[in-house]
Amino acid sequence: MCGIVGIFDTLGNREIDRAALGRMNESQHHRGPDEGELYLEPSMGMGHRRLSVIDLASGQQPIVNAERDVVMVFNGEIYNYRELRVELEALGFVFRTKSDSESLLHAYQAWGPDCVHRLRGMFAFAIWDRKKQTMFLARDHVGVKPMFYSLLPNGLFVFGSELKSIMTHPELSRKLNPRAVEDYFAFGYVPEPHTIFHNAYKLAPGHRIVIQAGAREVTPEQYWDVPFKRAPQRPMGEIEQELIERVRECVQSQTVADVPLGAFLSGGVDSSAVVAMMAQNNPDPVTTLSIGFDDPEYDESKFASEVATRYGTTHHAQIVDKDDYGLIDTLGHLYDEPFADSSAIPTYRVCQLARKHVTVSLSGDGGDESFAGYRRYRYAMAEQRVRDKVPASLRKPVFGTLGKLYPKADWAPRMFRAKTTFEALARDTVEGYFHGVSIMPDRVRAQLFSDSFKRELQGYSAIEVFLGHAANSPTDDPLSLIQYLDFKTWLPGDILTKVDRAAMAHSLEVRVPLLDHTFVEWASSLPPDIKLGGGEGKYIFKKALEPYLSHDVLYRAKKGFSIPLAAWLRGPLRDKLRAAALSPLLLDTGMFNEKFLREMVDQHIAGSKDYSAPLWSVLMFETFLRVSCNR
DSSP: OEEEEEEEESOOOOOOOOHHHHHHHHGGGOOSSSSEEEEEETTTTEEEOOOSSSSSTHHHHHHHHHSEEEEEEEEEEEETHHHHHHHHHHOOOOSSSSOHHHHHHHHHHHHHHHHHGOEEEEEEEEEEEHHHEEEEEEOOOEEEEEEEEEETTEEEEEEEESHHHHHTTTTOOOOHHHHHHHHHHHSSOOOTTTBBBBTTTTTTTTTEEEEEETTTTTTOEEEEOOOOOOOOOOOHHHHHHHHHHHHHHHHHOEEEEEEEEEEESSSSHHHHHHHHHHHOOOSSSOOEEEEESSEEEEEEEHHHHHOOOOTTTEEEEEETTTTTTTTTHHHHHHHSSSOOOHHHHHHHHEEEEHHHTTTTEEEOTHHHHTTTOHHHHHHHHHHHHHHHHHHHHHHHHHHHHHHHHHEEEEEOOGGHHHHHHHHTSSSSSHHHHHHHOOSSOOOHHHHHBBBHHHHHHHHOOOOHHHHHHHOOOOOOOOOHHHHHHHHHHHHIIIIIIIHHHHHEEEETTOOOOGOHHHHHHHHHSSSSTTSBBBBBBTTTHHHHHHSSSSSHHHHSOOSSSOOOHHHHTTTTTTTHHHHHHTTTHHHHTTTHHHHHHHHHHHHHHTSSSOOOHHHHHHHHHHHHHIHHHHH
């Protein structure tokens, strides 16, 4: 696990500024504290920060082939590198190291950009091919590892593992992208391929870029997508058996490391499944890491302890103060963009704990997306059943009118918030799902933004992100469609970003066996009604795991990494909230309606409305402006 950077002169053979490349590389020292190297030649320079995990003695980068005409920097792990090595040796390639990076380098030499089709792993890499005068970049199938890039006005192409690395380059503008601001306040993050800044981009999951010397533009190409191709019907027992076999194999393939390795254990279904499979493959006790909260309403540590006891793990647990809100500025620095997922706080703490005991940790992320585990899938399908019974010509006038007339019950469970439900029912599947997952609905954003900023948006709305992906969806099944939307947005933009930055802040590598792309492909082929069966999310996954985990672990209500956000913003953080929401730094952007900001803060603090998610997003946006935007 590492950090990579690079500069490529697309227009000629200008000498690369070594000092600028060095600053880019050192900006992400935390990603690889073990070693740091630069490689420069006319028109191109690459940098690498290394966290040693495999082949500790000889896995240094940038790595150069024997002929010294192909150079690579690589962040991630290739889990099938040993199988690739056998195949490549049969083709005549001679290996000098035992590293997965050398297998990747020779894979490119053998198969060119199509080498990505042979890779199984999490990766973001760049390869300079001097003979072809091309720079080749690729990001893994589901987006576990990040890649940022920009083609600067002066013809330099810059890339790096974090936004901060390319933002160190003085030619890259810090002008905010208005559409990205709109996206952020709808989703709580900036979805791929955009960043919060003009002319700075994320390489989307499953995409690659080939840049020829002399190129005037950069055109990413998609090489993989979640297929959602329905498999033939089979007996449930057969599917359950294959599911366990596949999970076990994915876990086993990702436990290769030359450093201490463990697993996060929240006590939820997914992390518990990973630990159960690890324990069966490993003769030694598995090291497990867990955090709990000193408030029973938010604490699930007893379920983690139950799984740890059942499988005899070496368990490390830490109780965190429920009022652990001192990380706000730290998060602003880590994420480089505004990022409003408040569970970044406990994620940071569990990574901090893990690094005291291991260098690599396996995670259960991905199970909810593949097997429809989120509560919002149940709500969306309940709404869809109503939509299916009402003609489209009637839905908008009937439910839209009811949504306008009905009061909004913020305090109630989602299914009883009639205003929100009616507003969702008035829309189609995609629009309804967007309405359900938005942290700040359209009607709230319409009041949040100033008239001048709305004119700058020129009618753009964040729903266009979903509509664009839906237009390319391989499925029109309603449940599969919203899973697909999450694979394109929520998973890489929020979940994987959150974990990558929190883990790398502590020089910790996190692997995600349930996001092995071959497993994701297989899971997407299963019938939707066995994923969300009888209103039970992850139905087939839980059934298959019944021999391995208790009923309470499998079937209790899902909590996740919740924190008491509403109470924080009414209590210990209210002064910080008010100062941030009404700060000159925020208001001087000209983007916001000061009157509505003040109303939101006052109404939330008074307890008359719950604006916790919108206000947290405002607080984190101000933090971004103060901590990251101007550094």
